[in-house]
Structures are given as structure tokens and as C-alpha cells.
Amino acid sequence: MTLPIHTGGCQCGAVRFRVSGDLKDSSICHCRMCQKAFGAFYAPLVSTRDAELQWTRGSVKHFRSSNHVLRGFCENCGTPLTYEAADGIAIATGAFDDPSAVPPIIQFGVERKLPFVNHLHELPVRQTMDDVEAAPFLADIVSYQHPDHDTEAWPQGDKP
Numbered sequence: 001m002t003l004p005i006h007t008g009g010c011q012c013g014a015v016r017f018r019v020s021g022d023l024k025d026s027s028i029c030h031c032r033m034c035q036k037a038f039g040a041f042y043a044p045l046v047s048t049r050d051a052e053l054q055w056t057r058g059s060v061k062h063f064r065s066s067n068h069v070l071r072g073f074c075e076n077c078g079t080p081l082t083y084e085a086a087d088g089i090a091i092a093t094g095a096f097d098d099p100s101a102v103p104p105i106i107q108f109g110v111e112r113k114l115p116f117v118n119h120l121h122e123l124p125v126r127q128t129m130d131d132v133e134a135a136p137f138l139a140d141i142v143s144y145q146h147p148d149h150d151t152e153a154w155p156q157g158d159k160p
């Protein structure tokens with residue numbers, strides 16, 4: 001039997017990873033520490049417990065956010081990558097090349113859940129290019145973000 005393979009990395013491509021095995025414990029954490037670490041309303045994370053994590057390019061820089069937790073991130077672009085505690089390493093779900101493959105199954109830290117989070121689905125929706133009139137730079141935007149797949153080398157070509 002072949003183990004599932006999940007790949008991912010940071011926004012700039014300096015750090016890449018590969019996880020071999022099943023990823024079962026995908027979650028959202030609403031605690032204040034996770035909100036700050038991700039600069040977001042909550043942190044989507046998936047445990048690598050029972051799977052094999054390999055760093056295939058670069059390495060994470062760490063910040064000790066508490067006496068029990070290290071937070072890993074890319075020192076070049078700042079992408080949050082890991083939550084590391086005594087029970088193992090969790091990877092930021094959005095850092096996977098296919099984050100839809102690891103949907104959350106539980107929420108933690110709900111005592112700090114922001115009250116509007118349950119109503120986000122009620123907000124008006126737009127596709128990116130629907131806003132081109134108000135933000136004309138979108139019409140010719142060029143992404144320097146690493147693609148959602150492994151590459152031999154990065155960066156490629158001439159990028160600032």
C-alpha cells in the first residue's frame with residue numbers, strides 16, 4: 001500500500017516540506033496565541049502525528065510563544081508554518097499545496113473565538129477580478145509566490 005503524500009511550503013518557496021502518511025487531526029484553533037501567530041481570526045493546523053514530516057528545502061526559524069510551544073515560520077517571507085509542542089508538530093493547513101485535502105474536523109480555543117466568525121458565510125462575496133474597477137492594479141498583477149507544487153530550484157527567473 002502506498003502512503004498518501006502531502007507537499008507544501010512557504011509563500012516565497014525558501015522552505016518546502018513533504019508529509020508521508022495519513023493526516024487525521026486537522027483543526028482550527030481560536031486561542032489568542034494562534035490568532036496573533038497567524039495574524040488572523042484563527043489558525044488552521046493539521047497534526048503530523050502518525051505521519052513522516054521531511055523538510056525538503058530550507059528550514060524553519062522558530063519563536064517560542066510559550067513555555068510549551070515553538071512556532072515555526074519562514075525567515076524570508078514570514079509565512080507561519082508550524083506549531084510544535086510535546087505531542088508533536090502541526091503544520092499550517094494553508095501552507096499545503098492542496099489545503100482542501102485536510103479539512104478541519106474540530107475547533108480548539110473556542111473561549112477566544114471572535115463573535116463574528118460564525119457569520120462570515122453571510123458576508124457578500126466577490127471573485128478577485130470583480131474588484132478590478134476599484135483596484136485596477138489587479139488587471140496586470142504578476143505573482144511571485146511559489147507555485148503549489150515542488151520545484152527543482154527557487155526562485156526561478158528574474159524576480160525582485
